[in-house]
Amino acid sequence: MNDTATAKTPKSPSRGTAAPLGLLRAVPHGGLIAGLLILLVIGLISSPDNFATSSNLVSVLALASTIGVITVGATFVIIGGGIDLSVGAAMALASVWATTVATQEYGPVVMAICAIAVGTGTGVVNGLLIAYGRIVPFIATLAMLVAARGLAQRMSDRKTQLVSAGNSSIVDLSTDRVLGVPILVYLFAAIVAAGWIVLNRTTFGRRTYAVGGSPEAARLAGIDVRRHTVLLYALSGFCCGIAAIIIMARTTTGSSTHGDLYELDAIAAVIIGGTLLSGGRGTLMGSILGLLILTVITNLFILNGLDTSAQLIAKGLIILAAVLLQQRTTSA
Helix, strand or coil: CCHHHHCCCCCCCCHHHHHHHHHHHHCCCHHHHHHHHHHHHHHHHHCCCCCCCHHHHHHHHHHHHHHHHHHHHHHHHHHCCCCCCCHHHHHHHHHHHHCCHHHHCCCHHHHHHHHHHHHHHHHHHHHHHHHCCCCCHHHHHHHHHHHHHHHHHHHHCCCCEECCHHHHHHHHHHHCEECCEEHHHHHHHHHHHHHHHHHHHCHHHHHHHHHHHCHHHHHHCCCCHHHHHHHHHHHHHHHHHHHHHHHHHHHCEECCCCCCCHHHHHHHHHHHCCCCCCCCCCCHHHHHHHHHHHHHHHHHHHHCCCCHHHHHHHHHHHHHHHHHHHHHHHHC
16 A cells, blocks of 8 residues: 555645735734734724824824834843843933023024933933943933933922923924935934934944853854943934934923833834844834834823723733734744
8 A cells, every 4th residue: 555645634724724824924023014904993993083084194103103212222121131121211301401591592402412412422421331331231220210200300409391492493393394304203203214324234233142142152153242241232222312302392391290200102113013132133113113002002092091001901911912923933
């Protein structure tokens, strides 16, 4: 008897099941795109009169822009094997410093430079503590979170500082529109595009993946791991400075309360986007799609009158699901 003729072949999945799964795997970030599309459909069904309006979509993009710029920096840091808990506080400190009376006297350009310098400075301090002080990233950035938030409160005397009328150019980023879209959204898009190029088309990006994958192997390959670590956190701080400019444009204020829990939203977006917390693997576009998913969920909760506690529970469950999926993927 011919064994090959009688051997049983394993059952293949039905075409109806295999086709959608195959399509999702074939399309880059197919699962994230599908999840975002499902949320959009839910929005159209649950709140048809409010969700698809131009004002609501612009509101979603503006909120995504503020946290999104921070998410760009967080993506680099996490791919590089680190973590940055201080991004929200760094953004608050930068906004407060830039809106002090002394700084505003020199005009909007100096305000923007001040915000970027303060944000970058906090990142450099984080990087030095971690790379040369050998402090665990979680502890170093947690200390910076507390210190930066406290310094912002001290500088502002716990009061909200308004952007003066003479510096309306900052506010114009939020009010002026091109093709119906605020300029700050284009600024966010430019930061994402620049980040994608740096991560995927430069030596710096390749070194980031190498350092996150194996610092010792990267060192043996000739990469100055400590110097690169400092640069990664400086980049994260730079993004916080840009985000401070955006939040000042949106709210016309600098405040020590700006950016509360933004670090959690940014890290959650990166994790949902598929970046490994252990470093060495991830994509910037995945992080941005993860951010959009979180932003749309928040918007849906607001439109449907659900309270903040329900939003936090939903976000927590989504983060847990993303981490569990990562563990299954990496162990497979």
